[in-house]
Amino acid sequence: MSGITTGNSSTYEPLSSVYWGGDHLVLLDQRLLPEEIVYLKLSTPEEVWEGIHSMKVRGAPAIGIAAAFGAVLGGILYEADDSEGWLQQVVKTCAYLATSRPTAVNLFWALDRMKLAAEKLAADKLDTAALNAALLAEAEAIRSEDEEVCRRIGENALPFFKDGMGVLTHCNAGGLATAKYGTALAPMYLAHEQGLNIKVFADETRPVLQGARLTAFELQQAGIDVTLLADNMAAMVMSKGWIQAVIVGTDRVAANGDVANKIGTYGVAVLAKAHGIPFYVACPLSTIDLNTKTGADIPIEERPAEEITEGFGKRTAPQGVKVYNPAFDITPNEYVTAIITEKGVVQAPYHESLKSLFE
Ligand code: MRU
Numbered sequence: 001m002s003g004i005t006t007g008n009s010s011t012y013e014p015l016s017s018v019y020w021g022g023d024h025l026v027l028l029d030q031r032l033l034p035e036e037i038v039y040l041k042l043s044t045p046e047e048v049w050e051g052i053h054s055m056k057v058r059g060a061p062a063i064g065i066a067a068a069f070g071a072v073l074g075g076i077l078y079e080a081d082d083s084e085g086w087l088q089q090v091v092k093t094c095a096y097l098a099t100s101r102p103t104a105v106n107l108f109w110a111l112d113r114m115k116l117a118a119e120k121l122a123a124d125k126l127d128t129a130a131l132n133a134a135l136l137a138e139a140e141a142i143r144s145e146d147e148e149v150c151r152r153i154g155e156n157a158l159p160f161f162k163d164g165m166g167v168l169t170h171c172n173a174g175g176l177a178t179a180k181y182g183t184a185l186a187p188m189y190l191a192h193e194q195g196l197n198i199k200v201f202a203d204e205t206r207p208v209l210q211g212a213r214l215t216a217f218e219l220q221q222a223g224i225d226v227t228l229l230a231d232n233m234a235a236m237v238m239s240k241g242w243i244q245a246v247i248v249g250t251d252r253v254a255a256n257g258d259v260a261n262k263i264g265t266y267g268v269a270v271l272a273k274a275h276g277i278p279f280y281v282a283c284p285l286s287t288i289d290l291n292t293k294t295g296a297d298i299p300i301e302e303r304p305a306e307e308i309t310e311g312f313g314k315r316t317a318p319q320g321v322k323v324y325n326p327a328f329d330i331t332p333n334e335y336v337t338a339i340i341t342e343k344g345v346v347q348a349p350y351h352e353s354l355k356s357l358f359e
Contacts, residue, residue, distance in 0.1 A: 014222070017176045018057055018066050020140060023076070025069040029056045030176060034217040044077065045070045045093045052100035052107070055208065059177020060251045060287055061146050064110030067097045068139035071114040075132045086131055087122035091115055102299040103260055103328050104251040105289040110142055146179035149284045152342035154186025157247065157282055160340075161187050161198055166242045168201040168234060168272075171262035172214035173249025173282065183249040183282040185219070192224050200226045201237060205262060207307040207325065231264055238275040246272045247280040247340075253288045257333030257350025258295030263326055269335035278337040285341055288354055295330030303327045 015037065017028045025042040031054065032038050040056065042048050048070030051057050057066045074093025078086045094111040101107060117138040121131050161167065167188070174182035181189050191198045200219055205211035212228055219226040229237060237243055246268055252260045259265070259281050272279040292298055305323035309315060317323075338347050339354070346353035 014175050014180060015218070016180075017059075018062050018069070018179070019143065020069055020072075020136065025066065025073065027051050027057045027066065028176070030058055030214060031056055033176075033213050042070075043073065045074045045096060048073065049097055049100045052097070058210070059172060060104035060106040060249065061150075061178040061183070061284060062176070063101060063104050064106035064286065065139070065143045065146060065179060067094075067100070067107050068110045068114050068142045070097045071111060071118070072132065072136045072139050075118070075128070075135050078128060081128050083122040083125050083128070083131060086128050087118055090118040090135065094118075101301055103301045104287075105292070106251075106284075106286050109286045113142065114138060143179050146284070147181070149286075149342040150178050150181040150183060150186050151190075153183050153282050153284065153340055154181055154190040156342070156345055157187035157280065157340045158190050160245060160247075160278070160280060160338075161191055161196070162244075163196045164199070165244045166199045166201060168203065168229075168237070168243045168246045168268065169215060170203045170211060170246075170248050170265050170268050171205045172210040172218075174215055174218045176214050176218055177249065183284065184247045184280075185215070186282065187247070188219065188224050189222065192222060197225060199242075200224060201234075201243060202226055202228050203231050203234060203264065203268065204228060205264060206231050207311050208303075209311070210262065234268055235271050238271055238277060243272075243275070243277055245278050245280060247282055250281050250283045250287055251328060252292065252298050253281070253283060253339060253354065254292045254294050254298060255290045255351055255354060256294050257336055257339065257348065257354060258298070259331045259333070259336055259339075260295060260298045260300070260328045261331065263329050266329040266331045266335075269331040273335055279331075279335055280338055280340055281331075281336055282340045285343060285357060288339075288341070288357065290355060290358070295332065298328075298330060300329070301327040 027040045029038045078089040174185035202211040202215040216228045250261045309317040
């Protein structure tokens, strides 16, 4: 992998976290933000797998987009000129990329879509150059549709946000986690475009600090009012009356409306309910998994102990201490005021309202 350092920029331009570079995938290395803006050039499915696994690219939609381009790389690396062998290689690549992270369903959604496209293309018995070009077009479509979908999520969310409101968010569900705009942060960008002032409070989001490193960074770059909080400050800030709404993204919504999101989200939802504050979840339909019945069926990723004992370099815990490090938690549906999607806003009972989004 090679990196291009472009340095910090003082003028605002939204950074693209994942895009196609002609014959390779380009990833913004989110592990290095906000200190360094480094773009990586990935040319093999193995490099894409590692990029997703190590969270150089992260956030449910962005992971799906990266994996879709990873499937394209699998096809490009196939050397013979028979559509059957090409299809087998693409299917094998998709199965491999699906092992990179377990919780965000967008990964599996995007890979299933790529597999289906490859099957249809291979049936037409095109030469491999034509197959690769058509498969790339499918990955590009996943990326461009995500941008459009996120904008629509923002439009559907905007009526819940008024000028001067304080809004708390957890983790990063912004432009960096998607093709553009984000999900939970999309209404902030749209409000800003319309001259509304929303005061965003960003939880720092232990242990990987997506709130501090990514949400605070991208909102500040955009000129949006953002205040960074340590995770344990949310209750205090809510009790002061500074927060009128909470909005978060999600990695997977189960059929009953239970929501998997970054560890700590459940606590924020409980606090919101205790303070009478609405708790909104913003996501594309590709994050809703009607095949997963409840939150208890969602696989929760556990990550290395070092993220807690020596996050970003310095050791902060005794050697050998036992550590539990789940990357996500489940917010039960009764804490979710509404789920905001590109197709509209749904509320409880979720097993009915979520299903209606797909009809
Ligand atoms: O571990 P991460 O950084 O991939 O977790 C990301 C989140 O939890 C986001 O809130 C979620 O993926 C939604 S991104 C639009």
